[in-house]
Amino acid sequence: MGRLAVSAALFSAALIIEAGLVTFLTFWPIGCELRRVDSLLGFLDLYSIDSNLDVWVLMLLHLLALPLCFIRVAGLIRRHRRRYANARMAIYLICYTTQMALLAKAVLVAVFGSDMLSPGRHGESGLIYLFAAILTSLVCVFVEMLSACALVSGWEEGGGRRDEAGEPLLDKTDPAALQRQSTVAMLLSFSAQDTPLLLVAFVAGAVAALGQALIPYYTGLIIDYASIDQRFEDFQRTCLLLVGVAFGTAVFTGIRGGLFTVAMTKLNVRIRTSLFDALLRQEIAFFTSTRTGEITSRLSADTTTVSDQICLNLNVGLRSLTQAAMVLVFMFKASWRLTIITFILIPAIILICKLYGAYYRELAKAVQNELAEANTVAEESLSSMATVRSHAAEDSARAAYQHRLRLFYRLCLKEALGYAAYITCTTFLPNAVNVVTLFYGGNLVLDERMSAGSLVSFMLYVTSLNGALQQLGDVFSAFAAALGAADKVVELIQRAPQMPDPGGLQPGAFSGHLELRGVEFSYPSRPDTRVLSGVSLSVAPGEVVALVGPSGGGKSSIVKLVERFYLPAAGAVLLDGRDVGLYDAKWLKRHVALVAQEPVLFARSVRRNILYGLEIEDGVPAEEVPSSEDVEEAARLANAHDFIMAMPQGYDTDCGEKGVSLSGGQKQRIAIARALVRKPTVLLLDEATSALDSDSEAVVQEALDRMMKDFTVLVIAHRLSTVANADRILVIAKGQVAEQGSHESLAEAGGIYSALVRRQFSKTTSSASLAASGRSSYVNLPSLNTLAPAAGAVPRPKDPL
Template sequence: MVRRASNGADMIERDKSKEVGALAELWPFLKPYRLLVLAALLALTLTATVSLILPMAVRRVVDNFGAEDGAVLDQYFMAALGIAALLAIGTGLRYALVTRLGERVVADIRKAVFDRVIGMSPAFFEGIMTGEVLSRITTDTTLILSVIGSSVSIALRNLLIFVGGLGLMLLTSAKLTGMVLLLVPLVIVPILTMGRKLRKLSRENQDWIANSSGNASEALQSVQTVQAFTHETASRAAFAGVTEQSFDSARRRITTRAAMTVIVIFLVFTGIVGVLWIGANDVRAGTMTAGTLVQFVIYSVMVAGAVAALSEIWGELQRAAGATERLVELLRAEDKVQDPASPVALPRPVRGEIAFENVQFAYPARPDIPALNDFDLNVAPGETIALVGPSGAGKTSVIQMIQRFYDPVGGRITLDGIALSDMARSDFRQELALVPQDPVIFATSARENIRFGRLDASDAEVEEAAKAAAAHDFITALPEGYDTYVGERGVMLSGGQKQRIAIARAILRDAPVLLLDEATSALDAESERAVQTAVEKMARTRTTIIVAHRLATVKKADRIIVMEAGRIVAQGTHEALVAEGGLYARLARLQFTDGEAA
């Protein structure tokens, strides 16, 4: 996965691989709508055919200007009018079919990309910014919509007009057509040479746009931190720098494309003027009728217009090909954490026995620094253990490994005796409830945020969970109670309120394994006491793993696991560990409240 447009080696490799042929990757999305594609192609062929017939009608009109019988001229005019009506209807039909097809396919692509990305493990997001993923889902799919809904149909129509027009030019006047064909190499050469450069610039431009989106997304999601540290000026400068790079890339792409358009159109129309001059002399000499010359001129203009349109659309197709490649990169991205081909079902009811067997683990972003080192841990069903230790000891890594957000480099982790890697993640994760250190609150109502824990829960069950988490009182005090919209990432709530909603969510899930990662860190003493009571009640009937520093949380655990540098250095009850006088006693003196541990 490529993150930066300035990543030289990756850019070179990708530019070599990127051709308009990449648009073939869209076929799986077009295939379900074959009938719609066929109808659009028929409408497109109809309009192109009618367009090619029109000059013949014009020729008859011109050659019959001097006819004595005015009725013949009227018939030709009526025929031309009928052809024009047919052209209008066909064009409208083509637009409706092709535009609908484009919208449908792009909607499917967006869903497919989101479906793929939402299931990727956290390791995937270590290599790509969320804003860049969003850019691909929005900006890149918009480009594809433009191509499917417009550019491809226009390109095919102009291709038909080019081929058909060239053939009819040959039938109209082989001599003049031969002269026109001599000009073709002059037009093709700049399209091919400048088109290669345009492909590279198009892809680079899309990368810079994605980079700009990623930069903005990161800053806006952390806007309070940015403002708290008066980092606005630096953030503006960083975004401006990336945006200017994007503009500079776009400017070079536009300049190249404009130059290609100028050269092609000038060469084409210069050739047409020369051919017209020769044709006009043939009319004067009587070797060609005026109507034939007019017919040839119309076909020449149509062919020239088709070439000019194709040269312009070529650039659009190249940009869309680049966008398609970027989306296909996401659809084909290999996740480091995969479900087995034949997953083992987790036996129900789940007892909640968890075991780490000689686990070795390092985060993909820092493979040389072990997060867990020869880690062995057995948690009995229904046992409550607390993980303590200094920052970086590996406590949160244990929580993440139990959820199989990452796979160990060595060893294995089991739930009820079955390795996590042998089960489908969605299967065993249903039996886990998590309260993270940084609670995630969604941009919806307080009720729906709690119901996120179990989507089929009733309103009464949601409110019971909120009461157990000491969240009911503050929620009912909100303007619309449980139906109050809490804002993006819960901006309308305090840190403690967010934490209590996250705890209510875990209580509602009612899973046999409860994971608490600093779950009470943002609570005041009164709320903590209420939540602690709820946690203790839950812990009696399920396996509970707590990462905490507060003495009140840790003291009541069945067993305290002391970690340092990814290893277990001591374990036991609070009293036994304090009596040992090791790392736990030192941490207790430094971190725990009221000086009790001292």
């Protein structure tokens, strides 16, 4: 059933129920008197403050006026949008005016009405029928207001729009509403796991609320026993009871608070774990388009806000709700008339909370977003402090951070002003009601219809009720803030990765034949920029193939596609004739190892950095976890064993955050050992030596030359000396395979590779010129014979660049 159909059904049901029940509750008690009425004046004579006739007339007026507000806009189109807004405003005005009039009627009955519960002989309806009619109208008017506004909004959204059959679209899904529903549903599912704990906490809170309600009751008795009846034994006994109740209330309050704190911590852990798991599932493109500072802000600040606010305010909300319920029972016992008067506070607080909650929710989301932006700026500068310091850019970094903080401050200022106005209203209203209650209660004491102790007890009840209602208002606004922060967290948790899940293929035999067929690729962040255009290449098992060419040609993109960081727009990336997406992800990363240009080490021991991804925590069976001998063998192959053993704690030495305690060459050799310990079949080397000095490059290159003969190797290099011994060299330029062949054949061909060789010796032409001009720009370059002793024999300098 659509949203409009549900709204129409609710509106119709509320109208029918209100009309039927209020009419019955109005005329049934005065049925006998109605039979004797023979004129309009006789009918008016039946009216009194103790009758329901005014409630019935009020019901008729708003039932006639309410449908007129949206009947006129049912067939309007979108150009009359202001009429829709006016119709909603009229509905709110009619409904709120009706509810205020009903509450005023209840107050008049409490002040001037009789004490008769059942109908009287002179047209009195009796308190039961009176308040039943008032309560029925209040509830039905509220339902009518919500459903009527939903109808108007539905017509507005569907106005002027047609479906394929030409019919008007009368229903539409609200993304914001769906997000709120999804957020609330997920938070409830997270909290549902702690239901037993929350139930015990709720029971403890209910007992504590009962104790809080008994304290004013015994206080009033003590005042009566001490000043009016002067019964010393009852006075002492009641004092002892009061002490016992206070102690029990404190104990159960502590139990409730402790249990809710435990639930809050468990919810915090649960949300953080779910969010972190969701982030780990996301594709690489998500992390390139989303800044790290924003992600860490969601993972730290927002999750804490959500868990703390949800559990803390659930604790306060349940406590306040049970406290209000208990207090109301004792208030009615003390004086039902005074109790009705205090109810004029409730609708005012509900209205203020509703308006403030909607405003605060949106403002809280904006504050969280601005704080995330500020954290992003700070994280970017702090994580690259060496670059900031080397360029003396501290002032600009400070200015950027302060700019974000100024925007954050402005939003917080608006938040503070709104909160101040909210607190002003919710503080004044209870005090105003206290004055009215004291005035009327004092008159009851003077008329000897109420004792002084009962009035004191009632005022304590009012204070307790006002505090509970004010806390409920605070809980409402805090929940709005928590939902504002939770929207983004839940959105990230529910975000589906934009890549299909990998397959589960784990073949027993794997030769490592790598192939790209007609691959076209663009990065998701730059969909209009073609990086690879129909690239096809093949690397046979045991073959070493090098990719060279100008920067930005697409070499590293090929490696990223083989690693399945991205999906090609067209074509296929195959391993042993199967698409890489068919293989199990963990199996694939163990048989296809990557050594990147800038290896990242973690704040753990050297041994655990080499074993990264191959530990029991990674789901690797214990018998398949590489042994210490395997780790040392991989380190020896990577020329890393000697410097590792020279460290204070050998393989147990901590590398520091991002390997800060190691040099570039040492980090690179540990990264090579990390790849080799997997005993891969395919080895991907992406600029593995480009960031090293000459000595470190020589050591790392020696390790690479020793091991490349045992694997299928795809190596990317700008330093051509590192790939001269490759079986084949492919020149990648402008997203295509421009040339391929051996080092000697390409060096003498006079093409792009030949020009790259000349540039590394003579530095006559830039990479940008090479990429832009192609082969035709190389004809004026000096011949290779003038740069090398023999044709095709290019010597390898120690530092070619």
